[in-house]
Amino acid sequence: MRLILLGPPGSGKGTQAQRLVQRYGIVQLSTGEMLRAAVAAQTPVGIKAQHIMASGGLVPDEIVVGIISDRLDQPDAARGFILDGFPRTVPQAEALDELLKKKHIKLDAVVELRVNESALLQRVETRVAEMQARGGEVRIDDTPEVLTKRLASYRALTEPLIHYYSERRKLLTVDGMMAIEHVTREIDRILAAIGAVEAKAAKKAGEARRTAKTGKSGAKTAARTASKSAAKGTGASGKAARASRKAGKPASKRAKSRLARPPRVPGSAPPERPGKALKRSRKSELKRRDG
Numbered sequence: 001m002r003l004i005l006l007g008p009p010g011s012g013k014g015t016q017a018q019r020l021v022q023r024y025g026i027v028q029l030s031t032g033e034m035l036r037a038a039v040a041a042q043t044p045v046g047i048k049a050q051h052i053m054a055s056g057g058l059v060p061d062e063i064v065v066g067i068i069s070d071r072l073d074q075p076d077a078a079r080g081f082i083l084d085g086f087p088r089t090v091p092q093a094e095a096l097d098e099l100l101k102k103k104h105i106k107l108d109a110v111v112e113l114r115v116n117e118s119a120l121l122q123r124v125e126t127r128v129a130e131m132q133a134r135g136g137e138v139r140i141d142d143t144p145e146v147l148t149k150r151l152a153s154y155r156a157l158t159e160p161l162i163h164y165y166s167e168r169r170k171l172l173t174v175d176g177m178m179a180i181e182h183v184t185r186e187i188d189r190i191l192a193a194i195g196a197v198e199a200k201a202a203k204k205a206g207e208a209r210r211t212a213k214t215g216k217s218g219a220k221t222a223a224r225t226a227s228k229s230a231a232k233g234t235g236a237s238g239k240a241a242r243a244s245r246k247a248g249k250p251a252s253k254r255a256k257s258r259l260a261r262p263p264r265v266p267g268s269a270p271p272e273r274p275g276k277a278l279k280r281s282r283k284s285e286l287k288r289r290d291g
């Protein structure tokens, strides 16, 4: 499995990446972590990067692209990886496309963690407090001032990647405002639906979902996810539609699930599925007749 995790600082990319690493036995490639290690070791890259990082700026593209290129060549990346914090700009994404092409690596999906910006400061404050409680070292760039700058940089330079990957049919969006466990489950669900995870892992994820009181069969759940992705017109739409067909959904339903839906406002309640409203109106119609 080869993924990119996209989201602003404090969106939970690191946490979710670690969970994916444990579940699927792949490696997390975090440019932020690698740069922090380089700063700690005072390597030439670290020395160059430290002031930029401390002020919340972006380290030059050639440095991060070079780091990622070397890291992708390590044997442990062969089983799969999650890119966390890279790419952060469109030129970095273009450089990554080139790299992957050269190395004959195919990207499965880009998972965007969509969060409500007003919650981010609080989340980072919690991260700092937890780190202090553990006696760990607090990140030098986890201050309200620097976070404001990192957020502005995310909006201006990284957010365009949502469009970039959506156009390339790679983007899958997850509501990052849910509890950590729910976000993980949702990521598992969409990865299973697009076939990015192996059958065994997908089955495990499906079982976890079923025990989480959906009461639906794995195939039905996969179909539901598949149609969600297809309706979003996201990357996995082709694969998702195939999953939907495999799950035995009738053609009429498949067609319906491909209809575009209005985009979800982060933090808002999920829009009601058209089928639900229809069912309810049918029910009340029956009641009316009965009564």
Ligand code: AMP
Residues within 6 Å of the ligand: 009, 031, 032, 033, 035, 052, 053, 054, 056, 057, 058, 059, 060, 061, 064, 084, 085, 086, 087, 088, 092, 141, 150
């Ligand atoms: P992160 O841990 O991803 O929040 O990154 C911490 C800091 O490392 C960022 O604020 C940047 O200064 C630098 N950094 C990490 N990844 C990149 C990247 N892909 N491009 C440029 N700078 C980066």
